[in-house]
Amino acid sequence: MAEEISAEAKKETFDRSPRLQNWVVCKRCGCRLKRHIEYLKAGEFEVGHVQRVLVSHPGYYHLYTNQTETLTPIFITAKCQRCGFERKITDPALTLEYLQSVKERKEAVGLFV
Numbered sequence: 001m002a003e004e005i006s007a008e009a010k011k012e013t014f015d016r017s018p019r020l021q022n023w024v025v026c027k028r029c030g031c032r033l034k035r036h037i038e039y040l041k042a043g044e045f046e047v048g049h050v051q052r053v054l055v056s057h058p059g060y061y062h063l064y065t066n067q068t069e070t071l072t073p074i075f076i077t078a079k080c081q082r083c084g085f086e087r088k089i090t091d092p093a094l095t096l097e098y099l100q101s102v103k104e105r106k107e108a109v110g111l112f113v
Ligand SMILES: [Zn+2]
Pocket: 026, 027, 028, 029, 030, 031, 080, 081, 082, 083, 084, 085
């Protein structure tokens, strides 16, 4: 799965997502490392375990309907070149499901070109 993501990232599928343009900043020395998208392209990440989360949606007949959705976090392993500090990072945009939705939107747009 990780290989598919980095292959897709190299095709620039995820480049247009502003949420993946965030910089990773070193917690220790404060220097800028790389953008989230660059870690995806370089394959410097790992795919976590699927999580089930309960999401509340405003309902029509009921006030809220609860649905379980799956969420697969992606962890970037960011290592600072200057001080060597290493940490794992994840983000609401760094999930398999989010990347999938970016990819699908691109394909959907392609139909109308
Ligand atoms: Zn550092």
